[in-house]
Amino acid sequence: MTRTEYRWLLPSALADDELPGDRGRSRRTVRDWAVDITAFLCAAGFGMLALVTIEADPTTPDGVLVADSLVGAAACCGLWARRRWPVGVAVTLTAVSLVEPVAAGAMLVGLFSLAVHRPFRPVAFIGAGALVVAPVQPMLRPDPGSSFLASSVIGALLVLLVLSWGMVVRSRRQLVVSLRERARRAETEAELRAEQAQRLAREAIAREMHDVLAHRLTLLSVHAGALEFRPDAPTAEVARAAGVIRDSAHEALQDLREIIGVLRAPGESEDGNRPQPTLVTLDALVDESRSAGMRVTLDNRVADPARAPAATGRTVYRIAQEALTNARKHAPGAPVGVTVAGGPGDGLTIEVDNPAPDEPFDPVPGSGQGLIGLTERANLAGGSLDHGPRPDGGFTVRARLPWPA
Structure with a gap:
C-alpha cells in the first residue's frame, strides 16, 4: 500500500x-x-x-x-x-x-x-x-x-x-x-490517478521491453543454435553469425538502456538516448532480419514514409518487429511478406504473412503476450489489429492505423 x-x-x-x-x-x-x-x-x-x-x-x-x-x-x-x-x-x-x-x-x-x-x-x-x-x-x-x-x-x-x-x-x-x-x-484523488497513470505507463514500458528484446534475443537464439548444430561450418559463416550475435546483443543493450532511461527520475542524466523507430527505419528492420537468414519481402507502397506521424510510424515498426520475431520462432525458413500501404486521410495498413514451414522444427517457446501487446498498442493508436492462422497453415497479422489528412 x-x-x-x-x-x-x-x-x-x-x-x-x-x-x-x-x-x-x-x-x-x-x-x-x-x-x-x-x-x-x-x-x-x-x-x-x-x-x-x-x-x-x-x-x-x-x-x-x-x-x-x-x-x-x-x-x-x-x-x-x-x-x-x-x-x-x-x-x-x-x-x-x-x-x-x-x-x-x-x-x-x-x-x-x-x-x-x-x-x-x-x-x-x-x-x-x-x-x-x-x-x-x-x-x-x-x-x-x-x-x-x-x-x-x-x-x-x-x-x-x-x-x-x-x-x-x-x-x-x-x-x-x-x-x-x-x-x-x-x-x-489526483495523486492516486497519477500513481495509476504511472503504473499503466510502466506496464506499457514492460510491453515495449518485450517487443524490443524479444526481437533481439530471437536473433541471438537463431544464430547461436546455428553455431551449435553446425560446428563444421565454414569460417566465413561462423564469423558472420558471430557478428550478427554481437550486433544483436549490442542493439538489445541499447534498447534496454533506452527503456531504463524512460524510467529514470526527472533531472537524472540519460546516456545513450537513441531516436525512436519510425516508418522510415522499417527498411533497416527488414535488412536486419534478412541478415539473420530470413527470407523477407518488403512491399512499401507509402509514397513518402517520412510524412507519416511519428506515433503511427513507431506502431507500424513495432508490429512488423513482433511479427518477424514470431515468424522466426514459429515458422523458421518460411518466406515472410511485409506489405505497408496508405497515405494521409486514407490511414495506414500493414500486413505480415507467412506460410507454414516445409520442414518440422523445434519452435522457440513463447507465451503469446506479444500479439496481445500489439493489439493494445494498435487500439491505443486509434486503429485495430487482426491476427490468425491461414487455411494453408500459415499466419497473418494485419493492422489498420489512422493517418489524418
Missing part, C-alpha cells in the same frame, strides 16, 4: 458535526489569546455597566454591591475555561445570571462560545433554558430604570442574538473545513 492510499484510508477522528477546535486545544495560539482577552474585556465591560446601574440605586446595600462585584469577577474569570468545557460554563453562568445581573455579560459570552463549539442539539437545550430564565432575573432584581417587560424582552433578544451569531460562525467554520476536506480529497 502506498503512502497516499494509506492516508486515504485513515479514519477521521471527528464526528460529522464536529469541528477541529470543538474538543479544545492543548495550548492556546496567539489568535486564541486575543479572542479570549477580547471576550473577557467585553464581559467585564458589560458587568461594569450593570454594577454602575446597581450602585446608582440608593436602596442597594453595600454588602450586596461587594458580593455582586466578586461574583461578576468570578464569572468573567470562568470564561477562560469555556474552550475546554463550553457546556458546563454556559450552564453555570446561566444559573448565576439568574440572580446576578453583573454576570449577564459573561453568560452571553458563554452562550456564544457554546454555539460556536457545540452542535445544534445542546445549544438548543441550553439556549431554551436561557430564554426561560430571562424574565426571572428582572423579576428577582428589577432595574429601577426600566420596566419588567422591557428588561425581559431585551434579555431574550440578547440571548437569541448571541446564539444566532455563534451558530453563524460555526456554520462558516464548517463550510471552510468542508472545503478544505474536499481540496485534500481532490489532491489525494
